[in-house]
Amino acid sequence: MSTQETVRRQAGSIHENPVRLDEEKAEQIVTALNTDLADAYVLYHQLHKHHWNVEGAEHLGIHRFLQEAYEDVEEAADDVAERIQAIGGVPNASMGALSEAATVEPEDEDVYDIRTSFENDMEMYGEIIESYREHIELAEGLGDYATGEMLREQLEDLEEHAHIIDHYLEDDTLVR
Numbered sequence: 001m002s003t004q005e006t007v008r009r010q011a012g013s014i015h016e017n018p019v020r021l022d023e024e025k026a027e028q029i030v031t032a033l034n035t036d037l038a039d040a041y042v043l044y045h046q047l048h049k050h051h052w053n054v055e056g057a058e059h060l061g062i063h064r065f066l067q068e069a070y071e072d073v074e075e076a077a078d079d080v081a082e083r084i085q086a087i088g089g090v091p092n093a094s095m096g097a098l099s100e101a102a103t104v105e106p107e108d109e110d111v112y113d114i115r116t117s118f119e120n121d122m123e124m125y126g127e128i129i130e131s132y133r134e135h136i137e138l139a140e141g142l143g144d145y146a147t148g149e150m151l152r153e154q155l156e157d158l159e160e161h162a163h164i165i166d167h168y169l170e171d172d173t174l175v176r
Contacts, residue, residue, distance in 0.1 A: 009090050011097065017088035025142040030089030032135040033080050033147070037091055038101035039128050040077035044070050046106050046124060050117045062114060062168065069161045076154045083147055104128060118165050125162040129155065 009015060014027045021029070051066035081091035092098050104127050107120045132155045140148040 011090050011092075013090060015088040017086060019086060019146070021087050021142075021144055023088065025144065026087045026089060029087060029135075029139050029142060029144055029147055030084050032138055033084050033089070034092045034097075034101050035103055035131065036128075036135060036151070037077055037080045037084070038098040039104045039131065040073050040080065041098050042102050042104050042106050043121075043124055043128060044073045044077065046121065047073065049107075050114070050121065053111045053117075054114050056114065058114075065164060065168075072157050072161070076157065079150060079154070083150055087144070087147070103131060115169065118169050122162060122165050122169070125158060125165065129158050129162065132158065 014023045014030060016023070017026060047066050047070035051063055051070060054062045054066065081093075084091040092101050104124050106124075107117075112120070132151050136148045136151045136155065139145075139151065
């Protein structure tokens with residue numbers, strides 16, 4: 001690491017922004033978005049873990065679905081971080097800051113059967129979906145319709161993935 005450091009923007013600070021969102025409003029939205037960013041990375045890692053460890057007759061389909069899901073979560077996280085920058089904030093980037101900001105709890109390091117893994121994913125998706133709805137309302141209530149729209153689009157993907165997982169959890173299957 002370089003011994004010469006120049007801090008350009010301090011973590012946790014809010015600066016003037018090109019979209020002219022009031023700094024007090026931006027601060028509230030940045031806090032919410034940093035939570036969404038942290039939660040996204042927890043979900044990303046859990047989905048990736050399940051992608052690595054899935055076994056059984058339905059392995060390939062589930063493996064592919066989980067890859068699509070974690071890639072969508074990663075893309076959403078990138079969009080959230082870029083939006084934080086656009087409204088004058090600094091996105092959390094270190095594992096410590098992300099861990100502190102996260103509101104969802106990942107499962108432990110053990111490997112579980114896919115049904116248990118999906119049940120854990122459903123719980124996390126549900127918590128994140130509820131948080132997104134609150135953050136959409138917050139952003140739009142503060143006049144930041146662009147952030148609200150971005151979150152609304154991401155919410156559609158989250159709900160779609162939760163819906164697919166719900167189907168995987170049904171008891172009607174040809175596999176025995």
